[in-house]
Amino acid sequence: MGVLTDYFRAPDADAVRRVLERTEGRSPLSGRQPAFDGVRSKGLDPHVVLGQLVAAVREVPWEVDLVGEAPVWPPGPAPAAGTVVDDDDPWATGPWVAELGDAARDTLAGVADGDVPAVAARWARAEELHGAAGEDLQPVVELLVGLARRARADGESLYCWTCL
Template structure:
């Protein structure tokens, strides 16, 4: 079983919550037109794998809090609650949505087109979670993510990640 991850852009958390209440299957479904503009990125979790991409682009070492995301769904658990209440609890079952830090959007948006291949190759070399991928495999994803980040910044929107098991 793999982790499904979709990256998308939205005006704010309220827009995400309102749209996803009725959208089964995530932010990129919706018949002829997806709910949001986004990118399918199976297995590219925001904290580790996307964080490694961000580290490569910035030329820094990866750190666990580099992406700096904030949970949007499910909402923060009530005070005093340690974890999922039961197997139907969305904290246990997902899906989960997190808003990525604005610096992540800007880091990706600022990546020059001419550097995409080199960045994809360095990302492939550092991302142990993508063992079968090389720079040629990852270049289209890097291009899609940077394009999404540019469109988000131009529209004054944030980047989000939808995660489902």
């Protein structure tokens, strides 16, 4: 089973929730007219894999809260850590959307074009990328950096929609 992860920018969490309510939780990037500007991806979870990219840019070790995430979807409060939820609970089944920290957005937005190959090569060393080559990751880095730059320029935040 693969994990779908779509990254997008939006003015605020309320705008994201309105779109998700209207589309019954489908990705804001789906359909002929995406609701937001974004990057479709697979398996790039924000917590670990995107966190590894942020660590590669900063040239620091990965840490648990490197990206900084705040839950946006499903509706209602997120269950407390360690809470067991029913199998049919939206917090167990998804999809989920998290607002990413502005520091992570700004880190990605600050990558110079000439630094992308080196960043991709450092990111490729992450165990979670299963030996991917830096040159294969370079287009993904370019897309995420571009998205982060546009978000920062427009005063928007980055979000990640995740579905199993």
